[in-house]
Amino acid sequence: MRLAGLVAVGAIALVGAAPVALKNVAGGRWEVSRSATGHGATRVCVADPAMLAQFEHRGGSCTRVILSDRAAETIIHYTCQGGDFGRTKVTVITPRSLRLETQGISSGLPFSYQLHARRVGNC
Numbered sequence: 001m002r003l004a005g006l007v008a009v010g011a012i013a014l015v016g017a018a019p020v021a022l023k024n025v026a027g028g029r030w031e032v033s034r035s036a037t038g039h040g041a042t043r044v045c046v047a048d049p050a051m052l053a054q055f056e057h058r059g060g061s062c063t064r065v066i067l068s069d070r071a072a073e074t075i076i077h078y079t080c081q082g083g084d085f086g087r088t089k090v091t092v093i094t095p096r097s098l099r100l101e102t103q104g105i106s107s108g109l110p111f112s113y114q115l116h117a118r119r120v121g122n123c
Contacts, residue, residue: 017066018048018050019050019066019069019074019076019090020069020070020071020074021069021070021071021072021073021074021090021092022049022050022074022090022092024092024095025049025092025095025096025098025119026049026095026119027046027047027048027049027123028045028046028119028120028121028122028123029043029044029045029119029120029121029122029123030043030044030045030046030049030052030117030118030119030120031043031117031118031120032044032052032055032100032115032116032117032118033115033116034113034114034115034116035116036116038116038118041118043120044058045123047123049098050064050074050076050090052088052090052098052100052117053074053076053078053086053088053090053100053102054076054078054080054086054088055088055100055102055115056086056102056104056106056111057078057080057084057086057106060080060081060084061080061081062078062079062080062081062084063078063079063080064076064077064078065077065078067087072091072092073089073090073091073092074089074090075087075088075089075090076088076090078104083105083108084104084105084106084107085104085105086102086103086104086105086106086111087102087103087104088100088101088102088103089101089102095119096118096119097116097117097118097119098116098117098118099114099115099116099117100114100115100116100117101114102114102115
């Protein structure tokens with residue numbers, strides 16, 4: 001199934017609207033790694049924590065749509081220029097700790113992995 005053609009009934013555009021699940025999560029400096037221990041973390045600075053949902057395409061020009069939004073979990077689909085896209089389930093462990101399960105297409109190749117993000121301070 002190709003996710004780029006996915007149309008969700010009741011999807012919410014993420015223009016100016018923050019997901020409910022991320023309402024208590026602040027932007028700032030985050031350490032993002034594939035390991036829950038934080039080993040090999042990449043540090044990123046984001047004003048909006050919803051930007052972590054497109055970690056594979058960070059810095060890319062992408063549009064995001066909220067597919068599902070609950071108290072501690074949101075699913076965000078994003079589409080970028082050049083045909084790249086992804087879908088990420090963001091689970092809020094605490095306001096300073098997130099789990100990101102992401103998959104999609106990057107540079108014509110599929111990706112699928114889990115990330116752990118930890119807020120470590122302000123930018």
